[in-house]
Amino acid sequence: MLQASRQFGMTQSxxxxxxxxxxxSIGxxxxxxxxxxxTLTRAGRILAGRVRDLNRDFDTLLSALRDAAKLPERVDLRLGLIDSYAATVGAHLVKELMTGEVALSLSVWSGLAHSHAEALVHRTIDAAITCDAMDDLYDIERFPFYREPNLLVVPRGLEAEFADLDLREILTRHRLVRYSERSYAGAQVERHLSRLGIRPPRAFEFDTSDSLVAxxxxxxxxxxxxxxxxxQGLAHAGQVSALPLPGPGFFRELLLVTRRxxxxxxxxxxxxMARTSITMQAMPRIRTLVPWFTQDY
Structure with a gap:
């Protein structure tokens, strides 16, 4: 008892x-x-023989508990991704979310921005990476992470035809290949053209960028x-050139939206993590397609 009291800083009592x-407690x-x-009883001798093993096991348990406390609880997350993000860097983000520090249990849906707004409202998904800020919805938290300008994409080899032309003249001479108005990108382009008083005739409309670039x-x-x-239209990008959009510019912002x-x-x-995926995975490839582009937007 005396030795134990000295070891643990306790009185013998x-x-x-x-x-x-x-x-x-154990009888x-x-x-x-x-x-x-x-003197030790038989039970006491058994305990004395195991005490060092018990101390070692307890130290191991404490270490495991402390390590676990440093990590967030595993979360089941249903995440929506707009097509342009899903098709370019979405896989890198999903891998990082599932196997990295965060270690989420993840389900992913891709699609147009408006479909994710509906899914968030109806609690079909928990969060979305989107270009739609959903300003008409209450109790939504928004986390912007990337902003990019709109470009003029033209057939490769015809760049000289567009030099010194304003957007109105370009769209008078050349057919505008549109995103569908039901897509967020399509609606945004239409608003920009309307502000400029430009109303090109309707011809081709697509939901996805790969079809548009093709x-x-x-x-x-x-x-x-x-x-x-x-x-996203990389398969056809070798046959097009990207030029700065003539006249006033407008931008697309990507953000993560969740219920408050x-x-x-x-x-x-x-x-x-979504921003890092674009910076590390997409930007080097974007610069090969659009050499003049910088991420200073």
Whole structure:
């Protein structure tokens, strides 16, 4: 008892009381108190033989508990991705979310921005990477992470034809290949043209960027799109050129949206990971397609 009291910085009386409480809790005596000095019972000898193993196991358990406390709780997340993000860098983000520090259990849906707004409202998804800020919705948290300009995409080899022309003249001479108005990108382009008083005739409309770029690549017209969307049409990008949009510019912003309070601590981390995926995975490829483009937007 004296040695134990010195080792643990306790009085002999406190050590004795602790031993008695342990004996009472399991109904076994560790010491034969009918003899002086005290001797160990058979149960006491078994415990004494295992105490070092127990201490080592307890230290291992404490270390595991402390390591676990440093990591967030595993979260089941249903995430929506707009097509242009899903098709270009979405796989890198999904891998990082599932196998990295965050270690999410993840389900992913891709599609147009408006479909994700509906899914968020109806709680079909928990968050979305989108270009739609959903300004008409209440109780939505928004985490912007990337902004890019709209470009003029033209058939390769015809760049000289567009020198010194304003957008109105270009769209008078060349057919505009559009995104469909039901897409967020299509609606945004239409608003920009309307502000400028430009109303090109309707011809071709597509939901996805790869189809839009393919039409320009075959010489069927010009298009207004963004660097990430151009990357989505990579299969046809070798047959097109991306020029700065003449006249006033306009931009597309990508952001993570969630219901307010649902992912308050996790959402900023996911948004930062989404930005890093673009910076590390998409930007080097975008610069080969659009050499003059910088990420200073």
């Amino acid at each position: 406190a050590v004795s009381q602790a031993v008695r409480r342990a004996e009472a 076994v005596a560790f010491f034969n108190r009918s003899r002086r000095p005290l 039409m320009v690549a075959t010489g069927m017209g010009v298009a207004i799109t963004t660097p990430l969307c151009l990357l 309070g649902d992912l308050s601590s996790l959402a900023p981390r996911i948004a930062e």
